[in-house]
Amino acid sequence: MDVRLRERLTAIVGERNALWKPGDLRSYGYDASIERALPEMVVLPQDAQQTAAIVAACREAKVPFVARGAGTGLSGGAIAELGGVVIATVHLNRILEIDDRNLFAVVEPGVVNSGLCAAVAGRGLRYVPDPSSMAACTIGGNVAENSGGLHCLAYGVTANHVLGVELVTAEGDIVWLGGKTRENYGYDLLGAFIGSEGTCGIATKICVRLCPLPAGSKTMLCVFDDIDGASQAVSDIISSGIVPAALEMMDKTATGAIEEFAHAGFPVDAAAILIVEADGPDDVADEITAAVRAVCERNGAREVRIARDAAEAARIWKGRKAAFGAMGRLSANYYVQDGVIPRSRLPQVLRDVEAAGAREGLRIANVFHAGDGNLHPLILFDDRVPGELDGALRAGAEILEACVRNGGSITGEHGVGIEKRDCMPLQFSPDDLALMRRVRATFDPDGSCNPGKIFPTSRRCGESARRVERGEVDPRVARAAGAAF
Amino acid sequence: MTRRPKGIGPVPFDSSLREAVKDRLTVHPDDCAAFAIAGRVPTVVASPKTFEQTADALQACALEGAQVVIRGQGTKSAQPPAPAALDVVVDVSSVAKSIDVRADDLTAVAAGSVLISDLRAALAAKERFFPCDVPFADDATVGGALAAGANGALAARFGGLRDNVLGMRVALSDGSRAFAGSHVVKSVAGFDSHKLFIGSRGTLGFIGEAVLKLAPMPPDERLLAVRFNDARSACAAALDVAAAPIFPYAVTLHCSRSAERIAALTALTRTDEWLAVYRFGGLRRAVARAIEAVRKICADRGCTAVDVLDRGGMERAWKDIAELAGGRMYPAVEWCAYRIACLPTDVPSVLAAAATSWPMLEISAHPTLGVVFGHSPAHAAVEAPALWRAVSDAAGSAICTSAPPGRTEIAMPPRSYAPYALFRRLKTSFDPSGTLDAGRMLGAI
Numbered sequence A: 001m002d003v004r005l006r007e008r009l010t011a012i013v014g015e016r017n018a019l020w021k022p023g024d025l026r027s028y029g030y031d032a033s034i035e036r037a038l039p040e041m042v043v044l045p046q047d048a049q050q051t052a053a054i055v056a057a058c059r060e061a062k063v064p065f066v067a068r069g070a071g072t073g074l075s076g077g078a079i080a081e082l083g084g085v086v087i088a089t090v091h092l093n094r095i096l097e098i099d100d101r102n103l104f105a106v107v108e109p110g111v112v113n114s115g116l117c118a119a120v121a122g123r124g125l126r127y128v129p130d131p132s133s134m135a136a137c138t139i140g141g142n143v144a145e146n147s148g149g150l151h152c153l154a155y156g157v158t159a160n161h162v163l164g165v166e167l168v169t170a171e172g173d174i175v176w177l178g179g180k181t182r183e184n185y186g187y188d189l190l191g192a193f194i195g196s197e198g199t200c201g202i203a204t205k206i207c208v209r210l211c212p213l214p215a216g217s218k219t220m221l222c223v224f225d226d227i228d229g230a231s232q233a234v235s236d237i238i239s240s241g242i243v244p245a246a247l248e249m250m251d252k253t254a255t256g257a258i259e260e261f262a263h264a265g266f267p268v269d270a271a272a273i274l275i276v277e278a279d280g281p282d283d284v285a286d287e288i289t290a291a292v293r294a295v296c297e298r299n300g301a302r303e304v305r306i307a308r309d310a311a312e313a314a315r316i317w318k319g320r321k322a323a324f325g326a327m328g329r330l331s332a333n334y335y336v337q338d339g340v341i342p343r344s345r346l347p348q349v350l351r352d353v354e355a356a357g358a359r360e361g362l363r364i365a366n367v368f369h370a371g372d373g374n375l376h377p378l379i380l381f382d383d384r385v386p387g388e389l390d391g392a393l394r395a396g397a398e399i400l401e402a403c404v405r406n407g408g409s410i411t412g413e414h415g416v417g418i419e420k421r422d423c424m425p426l427q428f429s430p431d432d433l434a435l436m437r438r439v440r441a442t443f444d445p446d447g448s449c450n451p452g453k454i455f456p457t458s459r460r461c462g463e464s465a466r467r468v469e470r471g472e473v474d475p476r477v478a479r480a481a482g483a484a485f
Numbered sequence B: 001m002t003r004r005p006k007g008i009g010p011v012p013f014d015s016s017l018r019e020a021v022k023d024r025l026t027v028h029p030d031d032c033a034a035f036a037i038a039g040r041v042p043t044v045v046a047s048p049k050t051f052e053q054t055a056d057a058l059q060a061c062a063l064e065g066a067q068v069v070i071r072g073q074g075t076k077s078a079q080p081p082a083p084a085a086l087d088v089v090v091d092v093s094s095v096a097k098s099i100d101v102r103a104d105d106l107t108a109v110a111a112g113s114v115l116i117s118d119l120r121a122a123l124a125a126k127e128r129f130f131p132c133d134v135p136f137a138d139d140a141t142v143g144g145a146l147a148a149g150a151n152g153a154l155a156a157r158f159g160g161l162r163d164n165v166l167g168m169r170v171a172l173s174d175g176s177r178a179f180a181g182s183h184v185v186k187s188v189a190g191f192d193s194h195k196l197f198i199g200s201r202g203t204l205g206f207i208g209e210a211v212l213k214l215a216p217m218p219p220d221e222r223l224l225a226v227r228f229n230d231a232r233s234a235c236a237a238a239l240d241v242a243a244a245p246i247f248p249y250a251v252t253l254h255c256s257r258s259a260e261r262i263a264a265l266t267a268l269t270r271t272d273e274w275l276a277v278y279r280f281g282g283l284r285r286a287v288a289r290a291i292e293a294v295r296k297i298c299a300d301r302g303c304t305a306v307d308v309l310d311r312g313g314m315e316r317a318w319k320d321i322a323e324l325a326g327g328r329m330y331p332a333v334e335w336c337a338y339r340i341a342c343l344p345t346d347v348p349s350v351l352a353a354a355a356t357s358w359p360m361l362e363i364s365a366h367p368t369l370g371v372v373f374g375h376s377p378a379h380a381a382v383e384a385p386a387l388w389r390a391v392s393d394a395a396g397s398a399i400c401t402s403a404p405p406g407r408t409e410i411a412m413p414p415r416s417y418a419p420y421a422l423f424r425r426l427k428t429s430f431d432p433s434g435t436l437d438a439g440r441m442l443g444a445i
């Protein structure tokens, strides 16, 4: 990197917050995906003004820059693939305002999701989007990825909970998109910014909606001997008009591994289980659970169990959250996919997923947000066995094709980043992609803000990731994500 | 680069536009007058019958630098300011109307030309609903409602239009056609470009089709009508409700003049009292619980009377209530309609400021969303800057959503801190020839 730029950036953030020695850069060369690439410099600004000055300097020097939160992204979004500068938000970690009358909070982007939840819980409020990585991931990363979570079925994803963003544009200006009020006039640039994976500028303040905590909740475990019955039950629950707070599904491969690992009380001989959460005071939650029970029993559930107390409910959820970590019991490596399908297609697509694994001779565990139709097949493989990695990649691509063929999407919450950019043409025509490029050009005409992400290269779906070693989530990230594993 | 409008007399590009819409052109001034936009009459009206024809028509106009307004049923045509130039109205009301309700997936795909009322009927037949109420629901089209971007009171529970539109097929002025978003309830593949068209007032492109997120028709629905002596207590109660785990579908507030327009509630309104309306839906016990909780909160805040309406009463009342937000209740020939945005806690002071500076105003509000609707008989409409000053003192910002032709002076001044440079670049990027209703977005973009 040009020494003058390095000195200029160091002058902006101070020596302690400017990293450029190879040893210091190493921990910024990965995220929770399989991608790896070292930036040339990392800077840790203290506020929006410093961030804006950094961006302006990079732009002048024609050096790309990438924002980075906690690095828990699963698609390589925070990786500086083309080198350049990583702008890490660790010091932008203040909760600036909590307004419990107008029900919003203003936070800096480096605030950790669970930290915000803890800060508002005492006031009877919550920030709803709760990715499994909430103990580590940042609100800035959540906004950039439009993250989802267990409770997004009833309450919506990140995009539904963000009122405004203070943005350092790719040109180094500071503007607000949206604001504290629910209504804002003019083009909805905020709507387009959320989920733009760091390619449209850097959020330096975020105004999020807060919601009241539910009056109570009940957790159900519905046990099926037949995977078709379980997926049909999901489809029927949704179509019957019941929208539970959460509706998750796991197959036998997953429950077996989890049970050994987390002792959640899952029946290991069942073909599939559903975990359902019903919110509300006791009598209201009872009404919901009764309706869900009826649907499950109609679809052949062999057992429907309602957690007797908070401890039992917590055990069930702990099991669900331990799913990714438990995969280590089954296989040396796994590759998590993230496709979405219309919910009525669940039985069919789950059969397609199984067939994709069978064709490659690989086992696939399914643990997913069934209520949203958001699949997370975990393709199990052993990197040391020649051909298995390739097989996993092929199975992954085939699953995405099945999602798109059934009217769905190649990603429900993990983003496109580097990992899926070459799968974009599965879902979008060249004209559709051209429209997205116009949006990109609006925010970042020079293309210096997180370049290389989202838009396809000339490779085929699944090929991008071959250059680097595929494996489990980096252990450092795993530790940071804590309960998620 | 924006080309200067050519002020097409006998339509110099008659042939390309005519070909695009297969001869469906209207040129007689008397016929064109029916398609006036904020008082300005177009020279030509082109009436395509398909999405493809619409895209071709927009392209034909762009190639000639003609100024175009896309018009659905024209329910929002009275919104000031008037176009600085208007050559062609592309009347999309006859574009093929298709609705595909995917009831099991809680989604629907509707052509932009579908009437909101037809959409509702199709959804109700499958026990679903689109949880956004828009003004002029009987006449407006899906595309028009999305382009106008007016969120209704149901946004309190379900979010606004942007939260309930999953994807869109659009055509831009350069003739390009694209799908943006997805057909499923959750997707983060690429940019949510479709959200930019919501509230864009037709200045970015044509919304040919929209994928909508649906809600199941709840087993039980009720309405609670609560009277208060003053707006401040009514607002305080609404905020108490919003902060508690009660989750009503919607809350609205009405001055007595506005409340009198709700036919199903006229027996419950009193002069000089404020009427707060709570709409609930869900399983039977949940609704009963919620009503009980709201009753208590309102009593604690000093309400004077409470009435509960069943589903039928709720439906009748809601039809009117939704139209009190700048809709059918206030036809543009006689009324000026303003929409004021502020923090929920500032609603009482906005109400007070508006009422003091403008006693003739009829007021409704969505108090938990921080939106106030002021309607004034046109003859008594004060100039916008007066209202603007009054509400901006109370931290609001405002736009005029309809006014009689010629009353263009009442358009509101834009907020100084909106990201205008980005707005302008977006406009140039999506509408490079600058032909789509240039100058009528906030900030004269």
Ligand SMILES: Cc1cc2nc3c(=O)[nH]c(=O)nc-3n(C[C@H](O)[C@H](O)[C@H](O)COP(=O)(O)OP(=O)(O)OC[C@H]3O[C@@H](n4cnc5c(N)ncnc54)[C@H](O)[C@@H]3O)c2cc1C
Binding pocket: A031, A032, A066, A067, A068, A069, A070, A071, A072, A073, A074, A076, A077, A078, A089, A109, A130, A131, A132, A133, A136, A137, A138, A139, A140, A141, A142, A143, A144, A145, A146, A147, A148, A149, A150, A197, A198, A199, A201, A202, A203, A204, A324, A413, A414, A450, A473, A477, A481, A484, A485
């Ligand atoms: C175990 C585990 C479980 C997970 N579970 C879920 C889940 O349930 N749901 C889900 O949706 N995701 C999940 N994820 C994925 C990940 O946690 C989310 O995508 C999260 O939002 C990323 O946040 P981060 O702070 O780690 O962002 P990073 O990984 O650091 O960055 C992600 C992207 O955000 C951009 N970015 C970061 N900060 C800013 C900013 N201030 N302005 C602009 N762009 C910015 C980056 O450039 C990058 O493109 C999981 C990940 C792991 C490892």
